[in-house]
Amino acid sequence: MSYKIKSRIWIESEKNVLLGEGRVHLLKAIEETGSLSKAAKSLKISYKKAWHLIDSVNKSAKKPVTINSTGGKGGGGTELTDYGKSLIKAFDDINKNCWAFLDKQLEKIEEI
Amino acid sequence: MSYKIKSRIWIESEKNVLLGEGRVHLLKAIEETGSLSKAAKSLKISYKKAWHLIDSVNKSAKKPVTINSTGGKGGGGTELTDYGKSLIKAFDDINKNCWAFLDKQLEKIEEI
DNA sequence: AATCGTTATATTTGAAAAGATATAACGTTA
DNA sequence: TAACGTTATATCTTTTCAAATATAACGATT
Numbered sequence: 001m002s003y004k005i006k007s008r009i010w011i012e013s014e015k016n017v018l019l020g021e022g023r024v025h026l027l028k029a030i031e032e033t034g035s036l037s038k039a040a041k042s043l044k045i046s047y048k049k050a051w052h053l054i055d056s057v058n059k060s061a062k063k064p065v066t067i068n069s070t071g072g073k074g075g076g077g078t079e080l081t082d083y084g085k086s087l088i089k090a091f092d093d094i095n096k097n098c099w100a101f102l103d104k105q106l107e108k109i110e111e112i
Numbered sequence: 113m114s115y116k117i118k119s120r121i122w123i124e125s126e127k128n129v130l131l132g133e134g135r136v137h138l139l140k141a142i143e144e145t146g147s148l149s150k151a152a153k154s155l156k157i158s159y160k161k162a163w164h165l166i167d168s169v170n171k172s173a174k175k176p177v178t179i180n181s182t183g184g185k186g187g188g189g190t191e192l193t194d195y196g197k198s199l200i201k202a203f204d205d206i207n208k209n210c211w212a213f214l215d216k217q218l219e220k221i222e223e224i
Numbered sequence: 225a226a227t228c229g230t231t232a233t234a235t236t237t238g239a240a241a242a243g244a245t246a247t248a249a250c251g252t253t254a
Numbered sequence: 255t256a257a258c259g260t261t262a263t264a265t266c267t268t269t270t271c272a273a274a275t276a277t278a279a280c281g282a283t284t
Contacts, residue, residue: 003124003130004123004124004125005121005122005123005124005206006121006122006123007119007120007121007122007210008119008120008121009117009118009119009120009214010117010118010119011115011116011117011118011221012116012117012118013115013116018115035229035230035231036230036231037231038230046272046273046274047231047232048233048272048273048274049272049273051231051232051233055232068230068231068232069230069231069280069281070229070231070232070279070280070281071228071229071230071231071279071280071281071282072230072281072282072283073281073282073283074228074229074230074282075228075229075230075231075280075281075282076229076230076231076280076281077229077230077231078230083224087221087224090220090221090224093220094214094217094220094221097213097217098210098213098214101209101210101213102121102206102210105206105210108202108205108206109123109199109202109206112195112198112199112202147259147260147261148260149259149260149261150260158242158243158244159261159262160242160243160244160263161242161243163261163262163263167262180260180261180262181250181251181260181261182249182250182251182259182260182261182262183249183250183251183252183258183259183260183261184250184251184253184259184260185251185252185259186252186258186259186260187250187251187252187258187259187260187261188250188251188252188259188260188261189259189260189261190260190261
């Protein structure tokens with residue numbers, strides 16, 4: 001049984017974390033549900049934690065990643081901007097490539 | 113000002129973390145000082161924390177990574193095994209390559 | 225105006241991680 | 255055998271982080 005290589009990547013802007021695995025996961029859930037509270041429930045994290053994450057994302061990004069509305073039909077909701085979608089796409093792409101890259105590096109520890 | 117990509121890699125064995133950045137840093141300090149207590153001081157972490165880290169490393173690895181001796185000349189000490197040195201070398205190598213790889217991926221978020 | 229489900233935010237509570245302190249065990253050296 | 259500096263380990267305190275709870279604000283709908 002050999003060792004495994006694990007990795008985490010994230011995108012930063014000015015020392016603040018912009019996007020990591022968890023934030024991308026949350027953003028995808030928002031895209032599916034149209035709501036931050038529903039997204040939080042689906043990921044089984046507290047609404048507070050989810051809200052802070054999205055707040056941090058929007059404060060770190062150059063342009064808004066989500067549009068949040070309160071009141072009105074259905075009480076409000078949260079949806080992704082096109083900018084947000086392109087960020088997710090870039091993150092997923094880089095992350096996937098990183099895994100593939102590390103897979104090729106595995107042979108370096110197989111013999112150890 | 114563009115975003116940055118950061119990464120962390122680590123080596124696991126059977127769900128236990130074997131080597132990460134902090135552990136490698138500690139092992140290198142042990143190699144230089146010949147002592148766990150001196151290494152802990154140089155990294156400004158508690159001896160307790162350092163000891164637990166090395167204990168975990170040796171319990172997760174297939175073969176001993178350090179040799180710990182108590183008593184005797186100088187009170188004892190800790191030194192790396194050849195196996196430990198090869199693990200560090202592999203980790204550093206993979207980590208360096210990962211950075212270089214991610215550097216090349218940067219262009220994918222430069223335009224965002 | 226009353227209702228609704230959502231976003232937004234503060235406060236409290238609990239758990240887990242880290243830090244500090246103390247002490248035993250060890251084996252060479254003098 | 256007494257001393258030394260190290261490894262090894264337990265216990266207590268402190269700090270930090272996550273979770274839970276509560277409540278206000280919002281705006282279309284009725």
